[in-house]
Amino acid sequence: MLTNIIIVIAAAILLGVYVSWRAGRLDRLHARVEAARAALDAALVRRSSVALELAACGLLDPATSVLIAGAAHDARAAGAPDELAESDLTRALRAATGQPGFRAALTARGSADELLAELEAAAHQVFLARKFYNDAVAATRAARRRWLVRVLRLAGGAPLPEFFEIDDSVMTANGEDRGADMPHFTG
Amino acid sequence: MKVGIVCPYTWDVPGGVQQHVMDLAEALIGLGHEVSVISPADDERPLPGYVVPAGRAVPVPYNGSVARLAFGFLSAARVRRWVREGAFDVLHVHEPAAPSLSLLACWVADGPIVATVHTAMPRSRVLHAANPVLQTALEKISGRIAVSEAARTTLVEHMGGDAVLIPNGVTVRRFEHAQPLPDWPGPGGALGFLGRLEEPRKGLDVLLRAFRRLGEARPELRLLIAGPGDAGEALGRLPAPLRERVVLLGEVSEEDKARVYRSVDVFCAPNTGGESFGIVLAEAMAAGAPIAASDLDAFRQVLRGGRAGELFATGDPAALAEAAGRLLDDPALRARLSAAAAEAVRAYDWPVIARDVVKVYEAVVPAAGTVAVAL
Numbered sequence: 159m160l161t162n163i164i165i166v167i168a169a170a171i172l173l174g175v176y177v178s179w180r181a182g183r184l185d186r187l188h189a190r191v192e193a194a195r196a197a198l199d200a201a202l203v204r205r206s207s208v209a210l211e212l213a214a215c216g217l218l219d220p221a222t223s224v225l226i227a228g229a230a231h232d233a234r235a236a237g238a239p240d241e242l243a244e245s246d247l248t249r250a251l252r253a254a255t256g257q258p259g260f261r262a263a264l265t266a267r268g269s270a271d272e273l274l275a276e277l278e279a280a281a282h283q284v285f286l287a288r289k290f291y292n293d294a295v296a297a298t299r300a301a302r303r304r305w306l307v308r309v310l311r312l313a314g315g316a317p318l319p320e321f322f323e324i325d326d327s328v329m330t331a332n333g334e335d336r337g338a339d340m341p342h343f344t345g
Numbered sequence: 346m347k348v349g350i351v352c353p354y355t356w357d358v359p360g361g362v363q364q365h366v367m368d369l370a371e372a373l374i375g376l377g378h379e380v381s382v383i384s385p386a387d388d389e390r391p392l393p394g395y396v397v398p399a400g401r402a403v404p405v406p407y408n409g410s411v412a413r414l415a416f417g418f419l420s421a422a423r424v425r426r427w428v429r430e431g432a433f434d435v436l437h438v439h440e441p442a443a444p445s446l447s448l449l450a451c452w453v454a455d456g457p458i459v460a461t462v463h464t465a466m467p468r469s470r471v472l473h474a475a476n477p478v479l480q481t482a483l484e485k486i487s488g489r490i491a492v493s494e495a496a497r498t499t500l501v502e503h504m505g506g507d508a509v510l511i512p513n514g515v516t517v518r519r520f521e522h523a524q525p526l527p528d529w530p531g532p533g534g535a536l537g538f539l540g541r542l543e544e545p546r547k548g549l550d551v552l553l554r555a556f557r558r559l560g561e562a563r564p565e566l567r568l569l570i571a572g573p574g575d576a577g578e579a580l581g582r583l584p585a586p587l588r589e590r591v592v593l594l595g596e597v598s599e600e601d602k603a604r605v606y607r608s609v610d611v612f613c614a615p616n617t618g619g620e621s622f623g624i625v626l627a628e629a630m631a632a633g634a635p636i637a638a639s640d641l642d643a644f645r646q647v648l649r650g651g652r653a654g655e656l657f658a659t660g661d662p663a664a665l666a667e668a669a670g671r672l673l674d675d676p677a678l679r680a681r682l683s684a685a686a687a688e689a690v691r692a693y694d695w696p697v698i699a700r701d702v703v704k705v706y707e708a709v710v711p712a713a714g715t716v717a718v719a720l
Contacts, residue, residue, distance in 0.1 A: 213478070220452045221416030223478045225405060225444035246406035253405045257417040 181312045187298040191319045194291035201287040202239050205280040206230040217267045222254045245325040252328050281328035295319045349433035352384035353445035355402035355413040362463050368516050372699035383427045385415035399423045414445035425453040433716040435706045451482040456716035457709040459488040462500045488709040513624055514698035520603045520631035529608035533565020534673045537609030539625050542574035548615030554662030560587045571597045571605045606632035611672045614638035617660045630690035635679040637668045653689040
């Protein structure tokens with residue numbers, strides 16, 4: 159009799175420990191998503207800032223300037239990062255930097271190398287931050303699909319994190335070498 | 346006069362601005378002016394003799410959709426060469442705020458520049474964001490034209506100053522001799538509609554409801570509908586026997602458009618709002634179609650207060666059914682309205698409109714001096 163009670167109590171304790179370990183794990187996953195999201199937001203803001211600076215630097219032709227500034231402004235004005243607006247900014251930047259002879263023309267008109275390097279770095283940062291964020295989202299969504307998590311509602315009221323899907327490859331492989339064939343993509 | 350016209354959108358894709366530029370250029374040539382148009386275009390396509398290609402356009406996100414534009418140093422260099430070699434008396438740019446050739450032309454040229462604004466936009470973010478860059482280029486424009494009151498408001502709000510209102514024209518001769526489609530209008534009478542089917546403001550729904558009323562009393566009346574899109578549930582609500590008398594043509598070519606207007610006894614413009622001018626209405630008038638149109642301000646003006654077409658209470662199917670019924674029953678009234686419409690539309694014929702544009706050119710061209718490349 160006593161042994162049975164002890165076994166039941168032990169089982170209950172073990173179950174409790176297990177459940178709280180699972181809950182803690184889920185909590186850590188949510189925290190990771192949040193941190194990744196913050197990093198992604200920062201990277202996107204940085205990218206649009208560099209884009210605006212490029213548009214305003216006076217080295218571009220006005221049409222390219224207006225194109226980039228418009229897309230960058232839309233991306234920032236969307237408030238919370240908006241997949242469509244960010245993809246549009248990517249496309250605008252790719253169309254601008256992918257023009258044949260773009261880099262050469264810029265360099266000839268003044269030292270834009272620093273600005274372009276910064277844009278490239280910012281775009282790469284977006285690429286990395288988005289990868290890590292989606293990775294965290296995937297792990298969290300997988301954990302929340304588990305039977306125990308759903309039955310015991312271990313996630314509480316936390317919203318299910320969403321993937322952030324955008325087109326983020328700003329630089330064409332080799333903008334200079336594409337000759338007259340301008341970068342082509344469809345909306 | 347030597348006129349250089351800049352079209353910002355690619356010549357390969359049909360659109361309102363491209364059509365406007367083409368009609369204007371041909372009307373100006375008809376008036377004896379020397380015209381050169383520069384436009385983004387694919388090299389392979391044959392172009393009219395007056396069009397100089399500025400290279401392929403790149404599809405980019407612009408104003409919430411994807412536009413095919415030409416920008417960058419290469420395009421700027423092409424525009425600069427065209428301006429230098431053209432030695433124009435006046436440069437006429439279209440849609441100057443779009444990041445494309447027109448803006449580049451303002452940038453590279455000095456001298457008399459006229460700009461036409463086509464689109465009405467809400468206070469644009471683009472203009473806002475790139476203000477200094479845009480402003481510098483747009484400051485060179487000495488005469489501004491808006492094609493509609495809405496476009497003019499946009500222009501005044503964004504750039505200050507004022508603009509002359511010159512509406513879109515219609516090339517009357519392209520419509521006046523069109524032949525009806527085979528078997529139309531037919532002995533039982535026919536109504537017609539042309540426009541995007543899904544756009545609620547085009548009012549197809551109003552027409553279909555009116556057709557339901559009319560069709561029951563007139564067993565052979567048919568309805569001819571041309572335009573892109575899916576008529577969908579509005580059509581589905583019609584009883585099956587009536588639905589069989591509705592003929593959907595889908596999107597039609599320019600030539601067939603002219604034939605559609607000639608193929609019906611009553612052309613209906615049931616728009617519920619939003620039309621600043623109604624190019625479709627003007628085309629129907631040019632084709633001499635008897636018209637039943639919503640009583641919108643713009644329509645009433647074009648139809649001379651009802652003398653060149655029947656007006657009915659906007660959005661009211663019963664009123665449309667009554668007006669169309671009256672026209673169907675009275676061939677003499679139809680003939681009278683048709684003649685009045687053909688007469689009224691002369692005011693919007695491209696050669697007439699082009700003369701108004703030339704007056705703007707003359708106002709900005711100083712006694713001496715031509716368009717030159719900016720230093």
